Amino acid sequence: MADDRESYSPNLIRMWRAFRTCKEMCKDRGYEMLEEDYQITLAEFAAKCGREDGDVDRSRMNFSCVPSEEMLRKYTAPPTAKNPDPQPEIGKIWVEFNGDENVGLKQLRDYMQHLVQGSYYNGVMVTTKPMTGMALRLLRGASGIKEGPMGGVEVFVEQELLVNITKHELVPTHVLLSKEEKEQLLKRYRLKETQLPRIQVTDPVAKYYGLRRGQVVKIIRHSETAGRYASYRWAI
Amino acid sequence: MPPKSILKKTTVVANQPPPATDDRPVNKKHLEVALHHANIIEQRKTAEREVLDSIITLLDFPESPDADPRRPSSSDALRFSQAVAPFQPADYDSLIEERNIAAKCGYALCPRPKRKAPSAARKQFVDTSHGVQIVDKKSLEVWCSDDCARRALYVKVQLNEEPAWLRQGSHGDKIELMVENSEEHHKALPLRLKEPADSKKPADREEEDVAAAWAAHDDALADLAIERGEKPGRLSKANKDLIQDKIRERVAATPPEPPSLPKDTIFQSHMAIEGHIPRSSKSKDENDDDDDGNDAQDWDKHMG
Numbered sequence: 001m002a003d004d005r006e007s008y009s010p011n012l013i014r015m016w017r018a019f020r021t022c023k024e025m026c027k028d029r030g031y032e033m034l035e036e037d038y039q040i041t042l043a044e045f046a047a048k049c050g051r052e053d054g055d056v057d058r059s060r061m062n063f064s065c066v067p068s069e070e071m072l073r074k075y076t077a078p079p080t081a082k083n084p085d086p087q088p089e090i091g092k093i094w095v096e097f098n099g100d101e102n103v104g105l106k107q108l109r110d111y112m113q114h115l116v117q118g119s120y121y122n123g124v125m126v127t128t129k130p131m132t133g134m135a136l137r138l139l140r141g142a143s144g145i146k147e148g149p150m151g152g153v154e155v156f157v158e159q160e161l162l163v164n165i166t167k168h169e170l171v172p173t174h175v176l177l178s179k180e181e182k183e184q185l186l187k188r189y190r191l192k193e194t195q196l197p198r199i200q201v202t203d204p205v206a207k208y209y210g211l212r213r214g215q216v217v218k219i220i221r222h223s224e225t226a227g228r229y230a231s232y233r234w235a236i
Numbered sequence: 237m238p239p240k241s242i243l244k245k246t247t248v249v250a251n252q253p254p255p256a257t258d259d260r261p262v263n264k265k266h267l268e269v270a271l272h273h274a275n276i277i278e279q280r281k282t283a284e285r286e287v288l289d290s291i292i293t294l295l296d297f298p299e300s301p302d303a304d305p306r307r308p309s310s311s312d313a314l315r316f317s318q319a320v321a322p323f324q325p326a327d328y329d330s331l332i333e334e335r336n337i338a339a340k341c342g343y344a345l346c347p348r349p350k351r352k353a354p355s356a357a358r359k360q361f362v363d364t365s366h367g368v369q370i371v372d373k374k375s376l377e378v379w380c381s382d383d384c385a386r387r388a389l390y391v392k393v394q395l396n397e398e399p400a401w402l403r404q405g406s407h408g409d410k411i412e413l414m415v416e417n418s419e420e421h422h423k424a425l426p427l428r429l430k431e432p433a434d435s436k437k438p439a440d441r442e443e444e445d446v447a448a449a450w451a452a453h454d455d456a457l458a459d460l461a462i463e464r465g466e467k468p469g470r471l472s473k474a475n476k477d478l479i480q481d482k483i484r485e486r487v488a489a490t491p492p493e494p495p496s497l498p499k500d501t502i503f504q505s506h507m508a509i510e511g512h513i514p515r516s517s518k519s520k521d522e523n524d525d526d527d528d529g530n531d532a533q534d535w536d537k538h539m540g
């Protein structure tokens with residue numbers, strides 16, 4: 001209603017959609033997020049990130065957020081004798097929109113340095129085009145490597161974020177299990193995690209939720225005949 | 237009543253190796269094959285990581301801002317030629333790409349910025365010895381000069397098409413550089429020319445001869461590069477031409493893969509959500525060792 005689309009450039013509208021998807025993604029992963037933040041209108045977005053010439057200033061789209069109590073709990077392993085006070089394996093995230101025509105090792109390494117210096121736990125980098133092969137190679141080995149942030153770097157291409165795939169009616173609800181919940185599940189059914197059906201971490205839905213190898217998600221579906229039912233997948 | 241397993245018993249059994257009492261030798265052989273593949277994958281990972289590390293090092297090369305690509309220091313030259321020796325031509329292209337993204341000349345021994353096209357147009361008019369030519373803006377912005385293009389491609393044509401982790405006796409991979417101060421390098425760089433038979437010559441004469449021979453050798457190899465389709469400043473096009481000649485060899489050089497069934501949907505069914513297979517998993521056939529074709533079972537209703 002308030003958004004008179006014809007008065008905005010197509011690129012600004014595009015970036016507004018990518019921005020909203022990113023915000024929703026962070027909210028859905030469990031970060032703290034205000035409703036007005038992820039439901040930003042086009043007019044508000046244009047006022048915040050629009051340039052004089054009608055295009056978008058990507059540097060003004062960057063944002064960070066912190067995990068909610070619930071998310072911190074979910075990412076904390078149950079205490080053991082060896083580790084009586086486990087720390088959450090999650091923290092502050094930095095989301096950056098890079099407008100460069102080509103993104104390679106240089107930008108990625110600068111970005112990683114920025115995350116480490118700002119003590120971010122992990123980062124999401126959104127690029128206009130896919131990164132170079134070598135940058136992706138660095139990324140594959142990046143998490144846990146001294147030069148990068150503890151939680152690694154995820155990359156998205158703007159195109160992937162124009163729609164929020166999890167809002168599609170055919171995509172069932174995915175809920176991440178905590179380590180404790182995962183252990184309970186396996187114990188209850190006397191399973192090894194390798195016996196669970198799998199989901200690849202590169203799967204678009206897994207990527208949206210930032211699933212890590214070894215995590216288990218509960219998938220809740222709705223069926224006309226069976227009602228609500230759930231299954232589990234082990235992320236590989 | 238104990239809860240039912242979500243996996244069908246039959247499929248689990250089918251996936252397991254035959255009972256140990258049956259076929260010990262066969263099992264052992266399987267194990268060896270599996271180990272062999274694991275080793276190759278490990279070697280490949282290591283090699284790929286090394287190439288990446290070398291590219292990162294060569295991104296900030298040369299260290300001195302007034303280094304001369306025609307007359308590199310012998311330590312720069314040695315480090316560069318050793319770093320690229322394990323490269324495949326595609327790795328070398330990646331090095332050039334990454335240097336270009338950092339706005340540097342594609343030749344790693346050159347400290348200058350890459351050339352900037354006179355206009356933003358995608359096609360550019362360029363004066364050459366053959367008259368005005370139209371070239372892609374991208375190819376124009378790879379090097380700082382045609383001279384660097386020549387020296388960079390001289391290295392590329394020497395690179396082994398075979399991946400480093402499959403090469404036999406990789407000590408033979410020595411990369412020569414096109415330099416004008418070869419007298420400073422001939423101790424450090426691999427020297428193909430034999431010592432002149434007459435060793436009683438005065439030392440300076442000998443040096444001159446070696447330098448001249450090197451220069452002739454350089455010219456010959458540069459001519460070869462051009463003949464093979466490498467044109468200065470036309471990297472991507474030339475690259476394709478070069479590879480096409482060798483396509484059959486490269487097929488043989490791909491790392492062995494375990495046999496896999498055709499990409500059938502049943503085969504992928506463990507990735508299915510409501511019978512729909514997400515696109516990204518369709519093309520991949522890794523982790524296909526579980527044939528649980530029917531996982532959408534309501535075995536969770538007790539969980540709440």
Ligand SMILES: [Zn+2]
Nearest residue numbers: 341346380384
């Ligand atoms: Zn140059």
